[in-house]
Amino acid sequence: xxxxxxxxxxxxxxxxxxxxxxxxxxxxxxxxxxxxxxxxxxxxxxxxxxxxxxxxxxxxxxxxxxxxxxxxxxxxxxxxxxxxxxxxxxxxxxxxxxxxxxxxxxxxxxxxxxxxxxxxxxxxxxxxxxxxxxxxxxxxxxxxxxxxxxxxxxxxxxxxxxxxxxxxxxxxxxxxxxxxxxxxxxxxxxxxxxxxxxxxxxxxxxxxxxxxxxxxxxxxxxxxxxxxxxxxxxxxxxxxxxxxxxxxxxxxxxxxxxxxxxxxxxxxxxxxx
Numbered sequence: 001x002x003x004x005x006x007x008x009x010x011x012x013x014x015x016x017x018x019x020x021x022x023x024x025x026x027x028x029x030x031x032x033x034x035x036x037x038x039x040x041x042x043x044x045x046x047x048x049x050x051x052x053x054x055x056x057x058x059x060x061x062x063x064x065x066x067x068x069x070x071x072x073x074x075x076x077x078x079x080x081x082x083x084x085x086x087x088x089x090x091x092x093x094x095x096x097x098x099x100x101x102x103x104x105x106x107x108x109x110x111x112x113x114x115x116x117x118x119x120x121x122x123x124x125x126x127x128x129x130x131x132x133x134x135x136x137x138x139x140x141x142x143x144x145x146x147x148x149x150x151x152x153x154x155x156x157x158x159x160x161x162x163x164x165x166x167x168x169x170x171x172x173x174x175x176x177x178x179x180x181x182x183x184x185x186x187x188x189x190x191x192x193x194x195x196x197x198x199x200x201x202x203x204x205x206x207x208x209x210x211x212x213x214x215x216x217x218x219x220x221x222x223x224x225x226x227x228x229x230x231x232x233x234x235x236x237x238x239x240x241x242x243x244x245x246x247x248x249x250x251x252x253x254x255x256x257x258x259x260x261x262x263x264x265x266x267x268x269x270x271x272x273x
Contacts, residue, residue, distance in 0.1 A: 051110070070088070071091065129187065135187040135191055139187055145227050149229070155237055183222045183223060189215055197212060
């Protein structure tokens with residue numbers, strides 16, 4: 001078979017998958033599937049599934065212990081032969097060891113669940129705007145930037161990275177969260193004005209069209225500045241691996257992001273307090 005017959009297949013499949021994913025993005029079914037996937041991968045859900053499996057295994061071992069223990073009792077009391085006593089004793093010993101092991105594992109899972117319940121629940125990220133909304137593309141960009149920032153801050157907050165103070169990382173995380181909330185407030189305003197524009201009489205749409213344009217510019221500018229903080233966090237992480245001082249890089253970007261969050265709150269009227 002000619003070599004060119006094998007090579008395009010993967011490219012065609014990849015292209016079809018990408019186009020299918022792009023077409024389904026924002027669809028209610030796709031959003032529902034994404035929500036269920038996030039719920040399935042939630043640490044609390046994973047821990048609960050492990051606990052249920054361990055509990056089921058422990059119940060199985062206890063049932064075997066009961067069966068073989070009863071057989072051993074009948075053997076030692078003479079109701080059955082010696083074979084029953086030997087078989088029951090051996091059959092009880094093995095499940096007992098496995099049950100003890102499952103019991104310790106169940107205890108560890110309960111402790112992990114208690115520790116997890118003390119932690120604040122992860123913030124639920126709102127769904128993306130509709131495809132026809134002018135806020136769709138900036139918010140898609142913000143989602144990717146938030147994921148990158150989350151990963152960078154985890155790396156910067158690593159115990160192995162002694163050159164980055166914890167206070168600087170916490171300051172950057174708080175500034176990024178406030179900026180994200182303010183940007184989302186502007187996005188919500190933009191979508192509300194779009195709905196008003198679509199329902200208003202034709203002769204009254206001109207100021208609403210201009211309002212949509214101004215909010216779209218402000219939203220895109222806010223997302224771009226948020227991406228600048230992501231870039232600064234990446235530079236700080238790169239500086240830490242190059243035996244430089246990453247604190248000044250991240251602190252300057254954090255101050256800039258704090259100013260951005262304040263400006264966006266003034267525009268949107270959002271308040272975190």
